[in-house]
Amino acid sequence: MRWSMLLPLALAAALVACGPQQLTRQEIAVEEQAIQRQVQLWEQSWNSVKPDSMALVYERSPAFSAAWPDGKRTSGWDEEEQAQRDFAMRTKALNFDVQQPVIEILSPSVALTTFSHTTDLTDSLSGRALYSGRGTIVWVKDPTERVWKIHTVQVSRTPAAPQQPGRRR
Numbered sequence: 001m002r003w004s005m006l007l008p009l010a011l012a013a014a015l016v017a018c019g020p021q022q023l024t025r026q027e028i029a030v031e032e033q034a035i036q037r038q039v040q041l042w043e044q045s046w047n048s049v050k051p052d053s054m055a056l057v058y059e060r061s062p063a064f065s066a067a068w069p070d071g072k073r074t075s076g077w078d079e080e081e082q083a084q085r086d087f088a089m090r091t092k093a094l095n096f097d098v099q100q101p102v103i104e105i106l107s108p109s110v111a112l113t114t115f116s117h118t119t120d121l122t123d124s125l126s127g128r129a130l131y132s133g134r135g136t137i138v139w140v141k142d143p144t145e146r147v148w149k150i151h152t153v154q155v156s157r158t159p160a161a162p163q164q165p166g167r168r169r
Contacts, residue, residue, distance in 0.1 A: 031148075039101050067153075067156075091122070092123060094120070095121075108141065132157075133155060137154075139151060
């Protein structure tokens with residue numbers, strides 16, 4: 001198992017240990033649908049590149065953490081909120097496409113989503129970048145709003161295949 005996946009999985013396991021373990025199949029199906037809607041909202045909000053929309057699906061706490069494909073890491077909602085505002089200011093266009101999300105309900109208040117993604121990003125720092133990768137989201141159910149929120153997110157970038165000698169692209 002890659003080290004990059006260890007932190008979100010360890011965090012999810014620790015959060016699961018804190019809550020009740022039993023849900024019926026019907027309850028699991030309902031929660032999976034709710035998270036699927038949140039994944040879609042998250043994807044749409046990133047593509048809108050509007051920080052206020054982007055913030056809707058995140059747990060706004062000091063415990064929040066993120067790791068992004070450019071290597072940026074944030075700890076706590078305040079740091080992430082500023083990073084999202086900076087990202088929005090320099091981004092000219094974004095097409096972030098979540099593919100094949102797999103949702104696991106780990107407890108009534110913790111869930112995990114893994115997915116593939118493709119990204120087409122144009123920004124003022126590096127121009128246009130096309131890449132794909134993997135992602136992991138740890139969700140927690142907000143006890144007040146009873147809505148799933150992102151507690152931890154990690155989005156990776158798959159390295160480009162090395163160019164073979166003698167072949168031109």
